[in-house]
Amino acid sequence: MPRYGVLNDAYLGSWLQRDEPGGPMWALNLMKYRPFADYRDGRETSLSGIEADDVYSPNEELRAVGARIILLAPVVHQLVGDDTVWDRIAIAQYPYRAAMIEMNMRDDFQKAHAHKEAGMESTIVLASFPNENGPIPPQLSGTDPERLLLLQVVADADHHDLAEGIEATRIGRFWVEDWCIGDHRSFAEARFDLVSPDAAEELIACTPVRDDANYAVIADPAIDDVARSLTDPTRVLFCRGRMPGKPS
Numbered sequence: 001m002p003r004y005g006v007l008n009d010a011y012l013g014s015w016l017q018r019d020e021p022g023g024p025m026w027a028l029n030l031m032k033y034r035p036f037a038d039y040r041d042g043r044e045t046s047l048s049g050i051e052a053d054d055v056y057s058p059n060e061e062l063r064a065v066g067a068r069i070i071l072l073a074p075v076v077h078q079l080v081g082d083d084t085v086w087d088r089i090a091i092a093q094y095p096y097r098a099a100m101i102e103m104n105m106r107d108d109f110q111k112a113h114a115h116k117e118a119g120m121e122s123t124i125v126l127a128s129f130p131n132e133n134g135p136i137p138p139q140l141s142g143t144d145p146e147r148l149l150l151l152q153v154v155a156d157a158d159h160h161d162l163a164e165g166i167e168a169t170r171i172g173r174f175w176v177e178d179w180c181i182g183d184h185r186s187f188a189e190a191r192f193d194l195v196s197p198d199a200a201e202e203l204i205a206c207t208p209v210r211d212d213a214n215y216a217v218i219a220d221p222a223i224d225d226v227a228r229s230l231t232d233p234t235r236v237l238f239c240r241g242r243m244p245g246k247p248s
Contacts (some may be wrong), residue, residue, distance in 0.1 A: 004120040005181040008152065011127075012180060014096040014109035023096035026070070026174060026229070028190055030124040030153070030215065031088045037118040045118075051089060052119030061109040065102050066095040070229045073142065073149055073219035077163065077200070080152075080209045080216035084122060089151055089219055093229055098129065100180070100225055125181040126153070128190050137171040137230055140194055142221035148200045149221050152191040155213040162216055166202055168193040171227040185213070191225050 001007065033049030047055070064070055071091035078085050094100050103109050124240075142149035152162055163170065172192035179186060195203070200218050209216075 002120075002181070004116055004117065004123050005125070007181055007184060008179050011178040012101065015101060018097075023094070023099075025094045025097050025100070026101060026128045026130075027092045027094060027180065028126045028128050028153070028174070028176075029090040029092070031120060032084055032122045033087050034121045037115075039114065039118040041114075046189065047119070049119035049121065052115045056108060056112050056115035056119070058103070058112055059101050060104055061106055061112065061141050062092060064108075065099040066158055067092055067099055067103065067222055068225075069093075070225040071221060072223040073221035073245070074128065075217045077204050077218040078208065078215070079218065080204055080211050080214055082210070082212045085216070086217055089217065090224065110220045122183075124179060124180055124183070124185075126179055126187055126190065127177045129177060131173045134173055134230075136186040137227045138169055138170060139227050139231070140169055141227065142192075142194055142219070142224040143173075146196065147194045148197060149219045149224065150191075150195050150200070150203070151215075151217050151219060152189075152193075153187050153215045154189050154191070155185070155187050157188045159189075159214060162203060163191065163193040163195075163226070166195065167199045168195045172230060 031053070033053060035049060036051035037045050037047040037049055041047060045052070050051065059069065069090060070093045071089065073090070074088050075086050092100075094218060151165060151167065157175070157232075170191070171191050172190075174190045176187045204218065
């Protein structure tokens with residue numbers, strides 16, 4: 001068992017009981033790092049937690065199962081949340097749900113995972129999918145120096161949208177089927193908007209909101225392929241109305 005979160009065994013196990021694999025799945029990661037890497041085998045290291053996670057960087061292992069990183073973004077400000085202040089967010093897009101399990105079973109992944117386990121203090125990983133009949137978003141990226149990324153992860157899809165009333169461009173809205181790794185809390189939706197630095201400052205100027213159920217962060221992406229990942233809706237085989245954990 002990893003030290004950085006609880007595995008949702010019931011949900012993960014349900015993936016292997018499906019009649020068809022379905023796909024793709026966007027695995028949203030919220031990540032908080034240890035100040036210094038702490039390896040289970042007791043090895044001495046000068047690595048910080050985030051540096052250990054950078055060593056982990058499983059690009060080859062992801063490619064081996066047909067997956068890829070489509071978002072990697074350091075958090076520059078947390079607008080809404082609890083005592084956990086996230087350091088970085090990421091999305092790995094898998095061709096189908098169980099591809100994540102297949103990757104985790106690989107020997108090369110298990111070897112590299114020791115670095116993630118040493119560097120990560122806590123993480124939430126959410127299985128998310130584009131909202132049914134959602135529009136294809138503008139093909140813009142947060143890697144543009146004139147744009148930042150606003151991510152909202154909410155427990156209720158009707159929760160107030162921080163992007164309303166400011167200059168923002170929505171590049172993705174995803175429903176969350178369930179959590180893969182976390183702390184037993186459930187979330188309903190993840191919203192991604194590109195905002196200007198001025199709009200970000202407008203949000204940051206507001207008093208930070210203490211909220212144990214929802215998160216909102218401003219991030220500065222190094223990789224942002226979220227919008228482009230939604231340009232082929234024929235690949236998205238999931239319907240909003242299907243019950244979490246039930247075979248598709």
